[in-house]
Every structure is written in structure tokens, then in C-alpha cells.
Amino acid sequence: MPSGTMIIIGLVQVLVILGLAPLLTGMIRKTKARTQKRIGASIFQPYYDLLKLVRKDEVVSDQASWIFRVCPWVNFAAMATAAFFIPVFLVYTPFGMVGDLLLVVGLFALGRFFTMLAGLDVASSFGGLGSSREMMISALLEPALFLSIFVVAITYGGTNLSTMIGASSNTSFLPHPQILFAAIGLFIIILGETGRLPFDNPATHLELTMVHETMILEYSGKSLALMEWSQSIKQIILFTLMVNIFVPWGISSSILISSLAVGFLTFIGKISLFGIFVAISESSVAKWRLFRIPDLISIAIATSMIGIVLCYL
Amino acid sequence: MTESLILFQVIISLFLGGALLGLSLRNNRFARHVIFGSSMIGSVFTILFSIGIITGKPMTWMIPNVIPFFDLEIFVDGIAAFFLLLIGLVSFAVSVYSIGYSKEYHDKKRIKALGFLFNVFILSMVLVVASNNAFFFLLFWEVMSLTSFFLVIYDHDKEENLKSGMTYLVMTHLGTAFIFSSFLLCYIQTGSFSFDAFRQGSTGFPLFVKNIVFVFAFIGFGTKAGMVPLHVWLPKAHPSAPSNVSALMSAVMIKIGIYGMIRTIFDFSGFGTSPDFAWWGMLLVAFGSASAIIGVLYAVVERDIKRALAFSSIENIGIILIGLGLSVVFASFQLTTFAVLALVASMYHTINHAVFKGLLFMGAGSVVSVTHTKNIEHLGGLVKQMPWTSLLFLIGAISISGLPPFNGFISEWFTMQSLLSSYHIPSTILQISIAFASLPFALTIGIAAATFVKLFGMTFLAKSRSKYAINIKEVPRSMILGMSSLAVICILFGVVPYLGTSLITTAFHMSSQPSSPFDSIVIQNSSGTSFANLSMPVVVIMISSISIAIFGFIRALGGNTKKTKYGTWDCGFGSLNERMEYTPTSLSQPIRAVFKVFFKPHNKTEKESFGENPYLLKTIKIETAIKNVFEELLYTPIVSSFVFFFDKVRRLQTGKVNAYLLYIMITLVLLLLFVRLSNNA
Numbered sequence: 001m002p003s004g005t006m007i008i009i010g011l012v013q014v015l016v017i018l019g020l021a022p023l024l025t026g027m028i029r030k031t032k033a034r035t036q037k038r039i040g041a042s043i044f045q046p047y048y049d050l051l052k053l054v055r056k057d058e059v060v061s062d063q064a065s066w067i068f069r070v071c072p073w074v075n076f077a078a079m080a081t082a083a084f085f086i087p088v089f090l091v092y093t094p095f096g097m098v099g100d101l102l103l104v105v106g107l108f109a110l111g112r113f114f115t116m117l118a119g120l121d122v123a124s125s126f127g128g129l130g131s132s133r134e135m136m137i138s139a140l141l142e143p144a145l146f147l148s149i150f151v152v153a154i155t156y157g158g159t160n161l162s163t164m165i166g167a168s169s170n171t172s173f174l175p176h177p178q179i180l181f182a183a184i185g186l187f188i189i190i191l192g193e194t195g196r197l198p199f200d201n202p203a204t205h206l207e208l209t210m211v212h213e214t215m216i217l218e219y220s221g222k223s224l225a226l227m228e229w230s231q232s233i234k235q236i237i238l239f240t241l242m243v244n245i246f247v248p249w250g251i252s253s254s255i256l257i258s259s260l261a262v263g264f265l266t267f268i269g270k271i272s273l274f275g276i277f278v279a280i281s282e283s284s285v286a287k288w289r290l291f292r293i294p295d296l297i298s299i300a301i302a303t304s305m306i307g308i309v310l311c312y313l
Numbered sequence: 314m315t316e317s318l319i320l321f322q323v324i325i326s327l328f329l330g331g332a333l334l335g336l337s338l339r340n341n342r343f344a345r346h347v348i349f350g351s352s353m354i355g356s357v358f359t360i361l362f363s364i365g366i367i368t369g370k371p372m373t374w375m376i377p378n379v380i381p382f383f384d385l386e387i388f389v390d391g392i393a394a395f396f397l398l399l400i401g402l403v404s405f406a407v408s409v410y411s412i413g414y415s416k417e418y419h420d421k422k423r424i425k426a427l428g429f430l431f432n433v434f435i436l437s438m439v440l441v442v443a444s445n446n447a448f449f450f451l452l453f454w455e456v457m458s459l460t461s462f463f464l465v466i467y468d469h470d471k472e473e474n475l476k477s478g479m480t481y482l483v484m485t486h487l488g489t490a491f492i493f494s495s496f497l498l499c500y501i502q503t504g505s506f507s508f509d510a511f512r513q514g515s516t517g518f519p520l521f522v523k524n525i526v527f528v529f530a531f532i533g534f535g536t537k538a539g540m541v542p543l544h545v546w547l548p549k550a551h552p553s554a555p556s557n558v559s560a561l562m563s564a565v566m567i568k569i570g571i572y573g574m575i576r577t578i579f580d581f582s583g584f585g586t587s588p589d590f591a592w593w594g595m596l597l598v599a600f601g602s603a604s605a606i607i608g609v610l611y612a613v614v615e616r617d618i619k620r621a622l623a624f625s626s627i628e629n630i631g632i633i634l635i636g637l638g639l640s641v642v643f644a645s646f647q648l649t650t651f652a653v654l655a656l657v658a659s660m661y662h663t664i665n666h667a668v669f670k671g672l673l674f675m676g677a678g679s680v681v682s683v684t685h686t687k688n689i690e691h692l693g694g695l696v697k698q699m700p701w702t703s704l705l706f707l708i709g710a711i712s713i714s715g716l717p718p719f720n721g722f723i724s725e726w727f728t729m730q731s732l733l734s735s736y737h738i739p740s741t742i743l744q745i746s747i748a749f750a751s752l753p754f755a756l757t758i759g760i761a762a763a764t765f766v767k768l769f770g771m772t773f774l775a776k777s778r779s780k781y782a783i784n785i786k787e788v789p790r791s792m793i794l795g796m797s798s799l800a801v802i803c804i805l806f807g808v809v810p811y812l813g814t815s816l817i818t819t820a821f822h823m824s825s826q827p828s829s830p831f832d833s834i835v836i837q838n839s840s841g842t843s844f845a846n847l848s849m850p851v852v853v854i855m856i857s858s859i860s861i862a863i864f865g866f867i868r869a870l871g872g873n874t875k876k877t878k879y880g881t882w883d884c885g886f887g888s889l890n891e892r893m894e895y896t897p898t899s900l901s902q903p904i905r906a907v908f909k910v911f912f913k914p915h916n917k918t919e920k921e922s923f924g925e926n927p928y929l930l931k932t933i934k935i936e937t938a939i940k941n942v943f944e945e946l947l948y949t950p951i952v953s954s955f956v957f958f959f960d961k962v963r964r965l966q967t968g969k970v971n972a973y974l975l976y977i978m979i980t981l982v983l984l985l986l987f988v989r990l991s992n993n994a
Contacts, residue, residue, distance in 0.1 A: 060878055109715075113716055124889060128775075147752060154736045158844040305749070308748040
């Protein structure tokens with residue numbers, strides 16, 4: 001059994017993820033605004049939005065069934081549960097023995113399953129459109145994600161995230177060539193999973209471009225707040241995984257206050273830099289045509305396959 | 314020992330009794346209850362019996378010379394009991410369901426025939442699994458094939474059903490021929506039809522004989538299991554049968570094929586733990602991944618709800634075969650821990666698939682019985698009219714999509730872990746091949762989720778798209794009850810994986826872990842640290858406590874807010890109607906477009922416009938169809954060459970006596986020559 005301190009640190013890591021998720025979204029939006037020569041909203045804007053939304057009354061479609069109503073709660077519960085398994089600033093999380101990276105992927109899929117159903121539930125063609133596109137994208141992202149997990153798990157000896165990040169933090173700079181390939185693959189997947197350009201444009205409400213937004217179009221008030229928040233949590237989880245697996249340096253490996261503080265600060269630094277990097281790269285590409293997206297995903301699959309071959313050679 | 318024997322005899326007499334009563338009773342409500350009631354009780358006894366065997370000792374029963382020279386040998390060990398349990402669980406639920414379901418056939422058809430065949434079908438499956446003699450195995454196998462054939466053509470007024478029945482009959486006999494050859498080889502080697510002799514003798518077979526025995530059994534049992542490319546009968550036969558029978562066929566009967574494979578691989582064909590046999594495993598993995606991906610691709614574009622489920626059975630058989638194959642590969646390199654892991658994965662998926670596919674087929678049956686259409690293009694909006702069916706179908710859909718915390722996730726997690734464990738295999742080429750096999754596997758899981766979003770969403774959600782789906786009632790209570798019993802197992806096996814793992818490890822006599830329901834499942838890596846952990850009960854506790862916490866948090870933050878009902882946002886144009894909704898075909902269109910190399914869709918568009926302007930359309934008609942690669946490229950040529958050949962052969966039968974006399978003459982001369990020549994030698 002893990003000690004009390006460990007459990008407390010574990011819970012703090014969860015709260016960091018849940019609490020900082022909207023901030024990351026705010027930072028990405030701010031950076032994007034700046035690259036477009038706009039001042040942009042404050043980086044705390046997503047918090048104000050959430051606060052405003054939970055206080056608003058809701059309008060629910062008269063076509064909607066209970067699936068539509070439970071979807072935000074399922075989504076949030078799935079994403080928040082996933083957050084428990086992610087080491088943030090300490091290489092270890094006491095909840096690591098409850099679930100592994102594959103469970104995290106499964107929880108994401110659970111959220112997405114309900115979101116797709118909710119999109120269909122309201123009987124509008126918008127919702128169907130989003131679900132239809134999401135069906136294709138998620139069906140293709142799943143194997144890409146599994147293959148890049150395959151590379152990382154075999155290299156670092158586990159799908160258990162504590163084992164994985166513990167092993168990666170003990171290594172010097174890019175010790176295994178396959179990790180580079182897995183990183184490229186995972187980066188593309190993260191863009192797809194979080195609905196960023198060139199997969200999906202989170203800033204528009206235009207039927208030609210949107211995927212995720214169409215499915216949640218009918219939501220308002222508390223439900224919308226939950227959907228938005230869980231999307232940000234998913235984003236910060238994926239970003240955390242990316243930085244902690246591939247750039248683990250600075251992460252704390254002991255529970256001394258000083259090293260925890262260093263770990264926390266480097267985590268904030270790394271994740272902000274990664275967020276800014278994503279925002280800038282997003283500003284420099286256009287939305288791709290829907291049927292070109294499979295090409296991009298196949299690049300992710302191919303690089304992961306190269307990674308696997310390199311593992312064994 | 315004697316108790317289990319008595320129990321076994323009781324099971325046989327209950328199913329036989331149900332069958333005979335079915336023949337003798339009149340067509341009424343009473344008959345329905347008696348026929349399916351007796352199979353229900355029989356199933357309960359089967360469950361008790363198999364649990365008794367798994368936790369206790371194997372049972373043997375022998376009646377010498379039942380048929381001259383052949384002894385009826387019954388032997389139920391852990392493996393057989395595991396499959397009996399599966400038969401018992403599903404047939405219990407299906408029997409309960411059938412009490413209400415068969416009402417539909419009251420006026421039209423003879424329930425007698427249905428009841429008779431239904432009981433004999435279940436009994437034959439029980440006996441196939443229990444037999445310990447090649448002759449009786451094949452006999453019961455044939456009974457199973459024939460009763461299921463008659464059940465497939467039960468609705469024989471539709472010509473389509475007769476056609477599917479014929480395809481099924483031909484394919485299943487092709488499979489039986491291979492199984493027969495495989496057993497015959499064992500007989501030639503051992504001189505006995507008893508499985509005991511096969512077991513003892515098989516270690517001494519020469520290597521090539523072992524290989525042939527395996528390949529024949531693989532083809533034969535693979536046909537029954539619905540493995541690609543021998544799957545063509547499955548998507549035809551399963552949807553044609555009445556839905557309760559489809560549930561039995563898809564959930565249980567195809568698993569008997571898996572049972573046969575396990576028997577032949579691990580029991581008789583002298584499977585040794587040497588790398589000589591690694592290719593067996595790789596063959597299974599290869600065909601498994603092909604079945605998985607091809608099955609799911611057809612499932613996702615399908616519009617017939619039952620046929621989509623049938624294609625998804627092919628997919629799941631593929632996943633089972635991947636696990637089984639990995640287990641063989643690991644065992645051949647003496648990596649026992651991982652062989653156990655992969656076998657647990659495969660068997661867990663076997664029982665899971667039986668449970669959720671049974672549930673889904675019954676759910677589909679309920680939908681079909683009230684709407685009278687299998688085409689999901691015509692459905693929609695059933696969630697409000699059939700709340701129970703839709704909830705139960707949703708449980709099945711989430712389970713089969715492999716989402717936590719339901720049972721499908723557990724077996725897919727195990728299979729993924731087995732794939733990842735391939736790095737222990739001391740052969741680079743095998744490692745890389747298995748890694749490549751994980752690509753179709755992962756793609757399958759992704760597309761399977763999409764398939765069930767489509768099936769559930771299009772059947773139950775949004776507005777009804779046709780008159781079929783309006784003003785319908787929820788199905789009778791017995792049908793709901795039958796489905797719920799399997800839904801409960803879906804949840805139990807997902808939340809407490811210990812139930813499944815301990816069941817499998819006890820049945821197969823393997824070391825078990827976790828050791829208690831709340832322990833986490835641990836897989837260790839080579840350096841002794843944990844490779845992966847999973848503790849589903851804790852995950853479920855976490856999910857539920859988070860839900861409660863966030864509910865309170867949001868409430869505290871935002872206070873009490875109102876919910877108003879209003880029409881779906883229609884961009885201000887007004888009157889959104891069901892014709893503007895996404896249809897099943899349009900929903901899966903992106904996937905069809907991405908995999909167009911595979912589907913080879915051909916679209917035909919006819920437009921009629923007002924006057925000269927091509928943009929002002931009066932009517933537009935679009936036809937789209939996909940190509941069935943296997944039938945067009947593989948089976949049609951074979952069938953037409955057979956027809957061509959036998960057309961030529963038919964010319965021998967001229968109908969003239971002189972010609973026949975000539976044939977007799979030629980045969981006689983040939984025989985005399987043969988005798989003469991063989992004497993010389």
C-alpha cells in the first residue's frame with residue numbers, strides 16, 4: 001500500500017491537471033491571437049467562461065434522450081479518472097497500480113463514444129455530420145496511438161505510466177532512436193485527439209471545417225461547461241504524457257519538497273512551451289480537407305511502425 | 314463424480330424432453346412455456362454441472378458398443394466444462410427470451426418445429442463438447458450442423474433464407490470434411506477413435522503428420538468459427554435464422570469451432586513446446602488479424618442490423634484467434650507466463666463475445682419483432698419507445714466496443730498486453746510480424762467502436778426515419794429478462810475481472826492471478842518491475858466517486874439552474890424533419906471512402922434538372938453499392954468451375970442402356986487390370 005504522503009501527492013497531481021487544464025487552453029488561445037497580431041483574451045478567459053456557463057440555464061433539445069443528458073457527466077468522469085494515472089511532476093503516482101496507459105486510452109474512447117452518440121441524439125444534420133467525421137478520425141487514430149504506445153512501452157518496459165516515465169527520466173538525451181519516431185507519431189496523434197489544426201479547427205462554427213464542435217453544438221449551460229472542461233483535461237493529459245515521456249528531465253524522482261518544487265516548476269515550463277509550440281505550429285498550417293486527414297494519420301502509423309522495427313533491430 | 318454424472322443425464326433428458334414435448338404439444342401459450350422452460354431449466358443445470366466440474370474433478374461416462382464397434386465415451390474436463398458453461402449461460406438467457414419472442418411465430422408457423430430444433434440444437438452442442446470419441450464427436454457435430462441448418466431456413470417462405478441455408482449447408486460440410494480427415498489421420502496413427510488414444514499417441518506422431526492434423530483441424534474448425542476466407546456462410550446464415558437462434562449461433566455455435574481448435578492444438582496433435590510449432594501460432598495470428606479487420610470493415614458499412622452483428626462476430630472470432638495464436642507462439646518458446654496471459658486473453662474474449670453477442674442479437678431481435686424491418690435506414694427514435702431494450706442494447710454495444718468498465722475492455726486489454734509481450738520472443742522476425750499484426754488489431758477496435766455508434770445511434774436515437782419505427786411498444790417482460798441476464802454478466806465480468814480470470818485459470822489448470830477480487834492484475838517485465846497493472850473495481854469506484862464529486866462541485870459553483878425544452882437548433886429555417894438527418898449510409902460514408910481500395914464502391918447518380926440549368930435539380934437519385942471481394946473473386950470462380958465441370962460429367966448419363974453397358978464393361982476391364990497388376994506387385 002502506498003503511504004499517506006504518496007496518496008496526497010498523487011491527489012495533488014490530479015488537482016493540478018484538472019485545475020490547470022483551462023489555463024493551458026487559455027495560453028494556446030492567447031498565443032494564437034498574438035501570432036495573428038491580435039491582443040486576444042486573457043489566458044484566464046476559459047475559467048471565466050466555465051464559471052459563466054455553470055450559472056446559466058440550459059436549453060435541451062426536445063428530441064434528446066437520456067443519452068444526451070448523461071454524456072457530459074460520462075465525459076467528465078472518464079477524463080478525470082484518466083487524470084489519476086498520469087505522473088505530472090513526480091515520476092510516480094500511487095494510482096499507477098490501478099490502471100495503465102491502455103486504460104487511459106480506453107477512458108478517452110468511452111468519452112468519445114458517448115459524445116458521438118450525443119451528436120446523433122438531437123436529430124440535427126449537424127450532429128450527424130460531426131459524429132460521422134469523428135467516427136472516421138477516431139477509428140484511424142486508435143491504431144496509430146496503440147502503435148506509438150507499443151514503441152514506448154517496449155522501450156521503457158511497461159504500459160504502467162510510473163514504470164514508463166521512471167525509466168525515461170533515467171535516460172540521457174534520446175538514447176533510443178525509436179523514441180524519436182514514436183514522438184513524431186504521438187505528436188500527430190495529439191493534434192488529432194485534441195481537435196487541433198490541421199484535423200479540426202476548434203475556433204470556427206462553420207460546417208465545412210468543424211468536427212468536435214458540431215457534436216456539442218446543442219449543449220448549453222452546465223452541460224457545455226462540462227464538455228469544454230473535459231476536452232481541456234484530455235488536452236492537458238495528452239500534452240503531459242508527451243512532455244513527460246519524451247522530455248522527462250526535471251521531473252522529480254523523490255518526495256523531497258525542494259525536488260517536488262523543481263519538478264512542478266519545470267512541468268509548468270515544459271507544458272507551456274509545448275502549448276506555445278502547438279499554437280504556433282497550428283497558426284502556420286491551414287485546415288486540411290477531411291479526406292486528406294487519413295494521409296496524415298498514416299504518417300503517424302508509419303513512423304510508429306519504423307519505431308517498432310527499430311526496437312527489435 | 315456420480316453426482317455430476319446424474320446431473321449430466323438430467324441435462325440430456327431435459328433437453329430431449331423439451332424437444333419431444335415440442336413435437337407433441339399444440340401451438341399455444343402453454344407449449345411455449347413448456348418447451349422453452351425445459352431448455353431453460355436444462356441450461357441452469359448445465360451451468361451448475363460445469364461449475365461443479367471446473368471446481369471439482371473431471372467426469373467420465375462410457376457406454377460400450379452403443380453402435381456396434383463404437384463406444385459412447387463422454388469426458389468432461391475443465392476445458393470442456395468452460396465451454397459448457399458458456400453454452401449454459403447463453404442458452405439460459407435465450408430460452409427465457411424465446412418464451413416471449415416465439416409469440417411472433419404463433420399464428421404463422423409451427424412453434425413445435427422451432428421448439429424441437431431449438432432443444433436438439435442446444436443438446437447437440439452440449440454433447441459435441443462432452444464427447445470423447447471422434448465418431449460421436451462427428452455425429453453430434455453433424456446433428457448440430459443440421460439442426461442449425463433447419464433453423465436457418467425456418468422462415469422458408471423467403472427465398473433469400475433458403476439460399477443462405479444452402480450456402481451454410483455446403484460450407485459447414487466442407488468444414489466437417491476437413492475435421493473428418495484430421496481425425497482420420499489420428500485414427501490411422503493410433504488405431505482408435507477414442508480421444509484418449511489420440512491424446513496418448515499424438516506425442517509420437519511424426520512432425521509432418523502433426524502439421525497436417527493441425528492444418529486440417531484449423532481449416533475445419535475455422536470454417537465453423539467463421540474465419541476469413543471461410544466466413545461467407547456466416548453473414549448469410551445468422552441473419553436468416555429467427556433472432557433467438559441467431560443469438561445462439563453467433564454467441565455459442567461458432568465458439569464450438571474454437572473449442573475444437575483448442576482440443577486439437579493443445580490436446581492431441583502432439584503439440585510440443587518447441588519452436589517447430591511457432592508457425593501454428595503465427596498462422597492463427599495471421600488469419601485472426603485478417604478476420605478481425607475484414608469482419609469489422611464489412612460490419613461498419615452494413616445496413617442490415619443482424620448482418621452487421623454477424624460480420625462483427627467474424628471480427629471477434631479474429632480477436633479470439635489472435636490471442637490463441639499468441640498463446641501457441643509463446644508456448645512454443647516455453648514462455649509459459651505469457652502463454653497463460655494470451656490464453657486468458659483469448660478465452661476471456663470467447664466468453665465475453667458469447668455474452669455480449671447473445672445480448673446484441675436478442676436486442677436486434679426485439680427491434681425486428683416490433684418494427685418488422687432489419688434495415689436500420691428505416692429505424693431511429695426507438696430509445697423513447699423501447700427504453701429497456703435500448704438500455705440493454707447500449708450495454709452490449711459499449712461492451713463489444715471494448716470500453717471500460719465493461720467486459721470487452723478487459724479481454725481487449727489482455728490481448729493488447731499479449732501483443733506487447735511479444736518482445737520476449739527470441740526471434741526478431743516473429744517479433745516484428747506480431748507487431749505488424751497489432752496494426753490490424755488496433756484498427757479493428759477503433760472501427761468496432763464506430764460500428765456500434767452507428768448501430769446504436771441509428772436504431773435508437775434521433776427521429777424515426779420511417780413508419781416502421783412509429784407507434785411501437787416495448788417487448789414483453791420475458792424478452793427483457795433474457796437480455797438483462799446477459800447484460801448483468803457483461804457488467805460483472807467488466808467490473809470484477811477476477812471472476813473471469815479465475816474461472817479460466819481454474820478450468821485450464823493454470824496458475825492464477827489476481828488472487829482476490831480486489832487485487833490488481835499485474836504483468837511484470839524482465840527487470841521485475843510492473844509492466845502493466847489493472848484493477849477494475851478500483852477504477853469503477855473512482856469513476857463513480859468522481860461523478861458524485863463533480864456533480865456536487867458544479868452544483869455548488871453554479872447553483873440551481875433551470876432546464877428548458879426547445880426544438881433542436883435549425884439555423885433559423887424552421888421545421889427540421891427526419892429527412893434532414895444523417896442516415897446510416899451517410900454516417901459511415903467517410904470510412905467507406907477511406908477504405909475504398911477494399912470496398913471498391915461504385916456509385917451511380919441520376920439527375921433530372923429544370924430546363925438548361927444543371928444546378929436546379931428536380932430529382933436526384935444516387936445508388937451506391939460495395940463489392941463483396943470474397944464472393945466475387947474467390948467463391949464465384951470456384952462455384953462456376955464446379956458447375957462447368959459437372960455439366961460436362963453429366964453427359965455421361967445419356968439415358969441409353971447401351972452406354973451404361975459400356976460403362977460396366979470399362980469398369981470391369983479396369984478392375985481386372987488393377988487386380989492383375991497389384992497381384993504382380
